Amino acid sequence: MRPVLRPLQALARVPAYLWAAVLVVGMLVLLALVTRVGQMPGAHVINRAELLVINTTAAQAVALPYVWHNERRDWSGQATYRLRLPAALGDAPLDDGLGVLLPRAGVHYRVQFNGHEVAAECWRRGPGYCDAGTHAHFVALPQALMAPVWADNRIDIQLQGQSLRISGLSPVWVGPRDTLNARYRWLRWWQVDLTWMVTASAFMMGLLSLLIWVRTTERLFGLLGGGLLVLTVRLWLSTPIFVPGPFPLWDYVHKLSFTWYCGFVYLFMSELFDFRQGIVRRLVVAMMALGPFWLAMLEWTANYQLYRLWTGVIVLVCVAALLAVIHRARWGMNVNQRMMVVVGLAVMVTGLRDFLVVQMGLRGDVDIRWMTPGSLVLMFAMGWVLVRRTAVAMEQVARHNTELARKVREREQELHAVFERLQSVESQRVLEAERRRLTRDMHDGLGSQLVQTLNMVRSSGQRIESEAVASMLHHALDELRLTLDSLEPMDGDLPTILGTLRQRVGPALQAAGIELVWQVEEVPAVPGLEARGVMHLFRCLQEVFANVVKHAHATRVTVRTWEEGGRIGLSVADNGVGLGSMPDAVFQGGGRGIGNIRLRAAEIGATVRFSSAQPGTCVSFMFDTRAVSDAQRPDFV
Amino acid sequence: MQATPPAQGSSGPIEDTRIYLIEDDPTILHFVQQTLLLRPHWRLIGQAGSLAQARQEALLCDANVFLVDLGLPDGRGEDVLRLLARHQPDAELLVFTVFGEESRLVGALEAGATGYVLKGCSGEQLIEAIEQIRDGGAPISPLLARLLLKQFRAVQDSLPDFPPSDLVGEVLLSERETDVLKLVAKGYVNKEIAHKLGISPATVGTHIKNLYRKLAVHSRVQVVRAAQERGLL
Numbered sequence: 001m002r003p004v005l006r007p008l009q010a011l012a013r014v015p016a017y018l019w020a021a022v023l024v025v026g027m028l029v030l031l032a033l034v035t036r037v038g039q040m041p042g043a044h045v046i047n048r049a050e051l052l053v054i055n056t057t058a059a060q061a062v063a064l065p066y067v068w069h070n071e072r073r074d075w076s077g078q079a080t081y082r083l084r085l086p087a088a089l090g091d092a093p094l095d096d097g098l099g100v101l102l103p104r105a106g107v108h109y110r111v112q113f114n115g116h117e118v119a120a121e122c123w124r125r126g127p128g129y130c131d132a133g134t135h136a137h138f139v140a141l142p143q144a145l146m147a148p149v150w151a152d153n154r155i156d157i158q159l160q161g162q163s164l165r166i167s168g169l170s171p172v173w174v175g176p177r178d179t180l181n182a183r184y185r186w187l188r189w190w191q192v193d194l195t196w197m198v199t200a201s202a203f204m205m206g207l208l209s210l211l212i213w214v215r216t217t218e219r220l221f222g223l224l225g226g227g228l229l230v231l232t233v234r235l236w237l238s239t240p241i242f243v244p245g246p247f248p249l250w251d252y253v254h255k256l257s258f259t260w261y262c263g264f265v266y267l268f269m270s271e272l273f274d275f276r277q278g279i280v281r282r283l284v285v286a287m288m289a290l291g292p293f294w295l296a297m298l299e300w301t302a303n304y305q306l307y308r309l310w311t312g313v314i315v316l317v318c319v320a321a322l323l324a325v326i327h328r329a330r331w332g333m334n335v336n337q338r339m340m341v342v343v344g345l346a347v348m349v350t351g352l353r354d355f356l357v358v359q360m361g362l363r364g365d366v367d368i369r370w371m372t373p374g375s376l377v378l379m380f381a382m383g384w385v386l387v388r389r390t391a392v393a394m395e396q397v398a399r400h401n402t403e404l405a406r407k408v409r410e411r412e413q414e415l416h417a418v419f420e421r422l423q424s425v426e427s428q429r430v431l432e433a434e435r436r437r438l439t440r441d442m443h444d445g446l447g448s449q450l451v452q453t454l455n456m457v458r459s460s461g462q463r464i465e466s467e468a469v470a471s472m473l474h475h476a477l478d479e480l481r482l483t484l485d486s487l488e489p490m491d492g493d494l495p496t497i498l499g500t501l502r503q504r505v506g507p508a509l510q511a512a513g514i515e516l517v518w519q520v521e522e523v524p525a526v527p528g529l530e531a532r533g534v535m536h537l538f539r540c541l542q543e544v545f546a547n548v549v550k551h552a553h554a555t556r557v558t559v560r561t562w563e564e565g566g567r568i569g570l571s572v573a574d575n576g577v578g579l580g581s582m583p584d585a586v587f588q589g590g591g592r593g594i595g596n597i598r599l600r601a602a603e604i605g606a607t608v609r610f611s612s613a614q615p616g617t618c619v620s621f622m623f624d625t626r627a628v629s630d631a632q633r634p635d636f637v
Numbered sequence: 638m639q640a641t642p643p644a645q646g647s648s649g650p651i652e653d654t655r656i657y658l659i660e661d662d663p664t665i666l667h668f669v670q671q672t673l674l675l676r677p678h679w680r681l682i683g684q685a686g687s688l689a690q691a692r693q694e695a696l697l698c699d700a701n702v703f704l705v706d707l708g709l710p711d712g713r714g715e716d717v718l719r720l721l722a723r724h725q726p727d728a729e730l731l732v733f734t735v736f737g738e739e740s741r742l743v744g745a746l747e748a749g750a751t752g753y754v755l756k757g758c759s760g761e762q763l764i765e766a767i768e769q770i771r772d773g774g775a776p777i778s779p780l781l782a783r784l785l786l787k788q789f790r791a792v793q794d795s796l797p798d799f800p801p802s803d804l805v806g807e808v809l810l811s812e813r814e815t816d817v818l819k820l821v822a823k824g825y826v827n828k829e830i831a832h833k834l835g836i837s838p839a840t841v842g843t844h845i846k847n848l849y850r851k852l853a854v855h856s857r858v859q860v861v862r863a864a865q866e867r868g869l870l
Contacts, residue, residue, distance in 0.1 A: 477757050488739055488780050499779025499824025520823050 016388070017338035024346035024377060031373065032349070035365040037244055040183055041463035043101075043175025044089060049081040049157075059591070067168035068159065075163040075302060083155040083172060091152030097175035098141040100155060104170035105562075108160035110171070114145050114153060122242070123160065129243040129250035130166065135191040138184035140177055163302050164251055178284025190368045192239060194394055198376045199235040202228045205383050212390070220271045220389070222620025227264030230377075233257040248299045255295050255307070255521060266321045272326050272385065273337055283317050309637075333605050336385045343381035343430040350374030436496045437532050441483050449476040478504055486535040488606045492525035494561055494623075496567060497534055498541075502559075505545045509557065512549045514574075517558040523568045526623045528605040536600040543597050544572050544619050554616060566625055579610060651771050656677040657700035660733060661686040661710050661716055666754065669704065672760035679767075688712035702767055703752070703797075706733045707745060715748040719728040722749025722853060729770045739780040743788060749853050751846060752776050774842025775849055782821035785848060810848070817844045 052059040053068060054077050068079040089098070100111065108122040108131055119139040122130035148151045155174075173180055206228030213221035236255035237243075243250055266284045280491050291310075298306040325341065350370035357364040453472040455462060485500050498520055511518050529537065548557050554576030562569045594610065597619075601608040606621045657670055658681060673679050683698050685691035688711045695703065695717070705722055707714035714732065716808055721730055732745045732753040742753055752775045754766040766776065789810045810818070813834070820830045831838040 147866065301769075347836070474757065482740060485780070493783060495823035496779045496783045499822065502824045503778060518825055518829060520825075522819075522823065 012505065015335055016384075017335055017340070017342050020339050020381065021342045024343060027373065027377060028349060028370075031370050034368070035368045039391065040173065040175060040179050043173050043179055043183075044081050044086040046086065046174060049083050049169065049172075051081055053079045057231060059380040064172065065168060065170040067166055069161065069167055069232040075161045075165075075167075077161050079159050079161075081157045081159070081169050083149065083157065083174075085153045085155070085174060086255060086319045087095070088152065089174065097143050098174065099180040100139040101173040101175075101180040102137040102139065102157070102169070103173070103187065104133055105137060105157060105159065107131050107162040107165045107167050109137075110158045110352060111139050112156040112158065113141050114141075114147055115156075116145050118142065118145070119242045121240075125181040127188055127246050128245060129237065131162075131238075132240070133165070134238050135240055136184055138181055138443065140181075159327075163248060164298065164304060164307065169530045187367050190372070194372050194376075195235055195239050198372060198379070199232055199239070201233040201376065202235065202379060204496060205379060206232060207385075208318070209386065212386075216425055220268065221386065222522060223264055223268040223271055224386060226466050227261055228379065230257040230260045230264065231375075234261055252295055252299045255298070255310075256291055258316060259291035259295070259310075260288055262318060263291075266317070268382065269325065269340065272340060273325060276325065279435075280317070280320045283320060285389040287313060287317055336388060339381060339385060343378055347371075347374040347378045388520055433532070436484065437535065441486075441535055446476055446479045446483070449479055482538055483535065486538060487531050490529065490534060492527055492529040492533075494526050494529065494570065495520045496522055497529060497537060498559060498561070498570070501538055501541055503589075505542065507547060509545065514549065515552055517556060519560040523561050523563045526568055526604075528623070536604045540597045540600050540621070541572065548572075548574045548576065548617075552617060568625065569620060570623070573613045573616060575613065575616040578615055579617050638793055651768060652678045654702055654767065654771060655682045655700045656680065656702045656767070657682055657694060657695055658684045658704045659714070660684070660704065660706040660711070662706070662839050665706070665733070668760070669763070670773050672763050674806060675760055675764055685823045686710075688717060689731050692720065696720060700725075700728060702729045702731060702771065704731050704733050704749070705706060707741065715744055718745060718748035718750050729767075731766065739778060739784055743784050743852075746849050746852050751849055770846075771841070772839075772842075773846060775846040776840065776846050777821050779822050779824050782818045785852065786815075786818050786822060788852065789815075789848075810851070814848055817841055818848065821845075 024548065047064050049062055049064055049066070049070060050059050051062045051066065062081075064081075066081075069075070085098075101108070102111075103130055106122070108130070110120040110123045111118050118141065119137065121137065141155075155172075157172070159167050159169065163217070173183070203470045206225050209225030209228060211225075212218075213225055233253060237250060237254040237257070263284050267281070270281050270284075271277075274445060288409040294306070296308055296409050298310070325344075351374070353362075353364070354371050355526065356362040357366055358369075367626060456472065457469060482501075482504055486506075488500075490496050490500075502516070502518070506516060525531075545557070548554050552574045554574035557572060557574045560569075560571045560573070598608055601621060604623075606623045609620045609622070611618045654676070656669070656673070656679060658666060660666060660669075665685070669681060673681055682700050683694055685693075685695055688709045692711075703725070705714050705717055705721070709717070718730055718732070721728065729752065730750045732742065733756055734742070734753055735756045739865045742750075745753070752766065752770040754763060758766070762843045769776065793809055813836075816834060817830055820833060825833070825837045830841050834841075
């Protein structure tokens, strides 16, 4: 496979415009070969006719091709071209009969042979759009209608005028029927079948371009789609069809489609060559905008000079556009632009050839125009450029997507790393806060209890009171258990927190002969009561119960919870001596008194209130159900 | 821990209490021995200081109360509980713990424990705990109740929409048991709960003990289900 692939790969590296150049040169050579002036054995061309225009005085001899409107200057009426059969044909009678080939006759025509109608097109179909002059016609001459004397045979070709259409007759071929019929089929393929092929291709490509334009909103596709669709209309009206409706309307569409086609092609080129601004572009847009009005005026006045003028405008604009392209080429062109220049030059060659052959009499098949295959090549070249652009754009999108994905991945990794660092910092911060809290609790609770026990043992000397030491160690153990309780997950469940505390303080109250009345009801979770908050609440309530046991002389203490207007309440009320009778140290804010309770309550987002319970004291805590942020908490140590 | 008044007996008369201690701390052994002097007809029939010894001796002994330390030198007390629950189904399994951390107690209850007692308690408190559990009661704390409520809710959520009725009775909480747990979680003691629900305090204790049994069953159901999912059963 490698020996085969290598040359193919080398060929694939050749720029596309060079390929295109080779192909169009090949096409031009092929066209030159197939449109050589051929021989039709036995056929004769008739270059002279006798013209009789209706309502004129006398017949006149004319040389073909001849446009009879040149004589009338209006579009009405009929004309008859009378032809005589060449004498040479009569000398050698034909076995397969005679035929006539009309390369161009129109717009409407009828053929009479010796006074009998033998062919007609667009002659009596009524109002509608029909142009027989766009293609060749073959007419068989019946043997039965032959005059006994050869010189008496005559062919009358009658033409009807049509507004704004040139009406005339080109040289006529007469000869063996089969020979002329073969030539006719050959011309029909070029003039009709090829046109239909170009029409269908233009329609499909135009539709495709418009669809891509709708999806991508890229102007280039819109311009190409518009150009190809108006070209489709133009070509469709240039084929042998009959369209009902007023002729001027379809003639207007036919002429306007050409104007717009030229405009769209130029705009497409300007978009492709990136010279969007400039006087030529403005001229083209003005031409496209003015065209409908100018051509409407043309149809209204039926003045053919207006059309000639308009054609001149189109030619001038196209020449200006061509100059702009050449001007632009000074800055260099990319492969697509070179491709279009190559194909554009080839199309210009086809137009030049048609002009030289048809108008200047250069040797060549005058009935076969190169412009039709030329426009097909131009169309496919434009399509190829678009496909290439789309492919490049898709490759760019794919590259951008890959790049974007890579960047997103990098950012994700960076974010992940930052998040992990933040998480680590946050973990460290939480750990530090917990360490400080536990240290503080150990220091205030267990530590001080053990120090007290130690001091007591030391001061007791040899007489250690084991009961007292056991009691103090038991108390120390309770302190430790309280700290561990605060670490259990309670999720801000106030009744459970109170119940846990009850286990610790309940025996002390019982020992002091104080009845505990439990009126705890289910309330919503308190947001700030996580481990640290729980310990603060424990300490607050420990302080309150200690005051009750030590100072209140109470016999009963009631613990109650409730919910009120989105807030949660907790109260501890005793029936003791009341606020006024307690020692100052308890409620004057010093040491382990109210100040400590207030400070701890503030830290868990609660407000605390001391009031008289008549008799006794009531300490109430009110918790806000909103979460307490760390920023709001004082740094309480 | 709160005390539960005597209710129905579980395995023979309370005078016939035969205790087996699984604990590596000799001071605790001494404490238990001293405490049993308060109840001369109770007997300490054996003691194991390690998991290995407990496996060899405790599973075959004739005790009806086992005191089990969770932190053994050669293994976890939960493993001992699991073995005892299988080999000594009628015995009471009391966990001996220093701090009574509820999170760990749930694991012990799932392994088969029927109660717990705090190390550092007085001899009277130990006697009271043993009598309570022998009379059909069980200790509980508000936090433990809260954890159990969550645990049983998780069990309920994990069951299919229409579980077998026998499974529901064996694994899920009854309405009364739920009420009891909720009140315990709010800090109420057995006497107050009994008053609120119009039942006797002993019945409250019975409900609590039932909860522990269901928790152990639940644990076993989970093991069976996991085995089924893995295609082992």
